[in-house]
Amino acid sequence: MSDSASTAWNSGPHSGPWNNGAQRRCGRPPRRALEIAGIVLAFIWFWPLALAYLVWKLMGYPKYDEAKAFLRENFSRAADDLFASGRSMGGFGTGTGTGNAAFEEYRRNELRRLEEERRKLDEEARAFRDFVEELKRAKDREEFDAFMAKRRADRNGPTNV
DSSP states (O other): OOHHHHHHHHHSSSSTTTTOOOOOSSSSSOOHHHHHHHHHHHHHOOOHHHHHHHHHHHHSOOOHHHHHHHHHHHHHHHHHHOOOOOOOOOOOTOOOOOSSSHHHHHHHHHHHHHHHHHHHOOEEEEEHHHHHHHHHHHHHHHHHHHHHHHHHHHHHHHOOO
């Protein structure tokens, strides 16, 4: 498609509020009915891809570098806050220290105590599972012995010949 045809296509009432007179990079846009049907089907099967397509469409079909620059300009502060180094991300005992020695010692002692408590609970759970398993085995043995006793009694019982 020539530049004049592209310019003619991108100007006028179809340029859209997000385009701001910029040239579209991908030539003619797809037919509207097919585009809408494709977006609906994409949301059904793989919604993140459909959402990314809608954002790309609303940005005026930018190239990769333009989209990257747009996201860097508008979302760099949020990304810096989210991925700032040296901050704990909520893990148990993860991240760097607070700088307060007394608090760090308290935290180490509490984590050690909680780990010991978790070990005790794991041992009790294991002992209870073993106890329940032993009960099941005893019940199974009792039922099996009753079955065998009944079977022997049926075999050795009086026979009418």
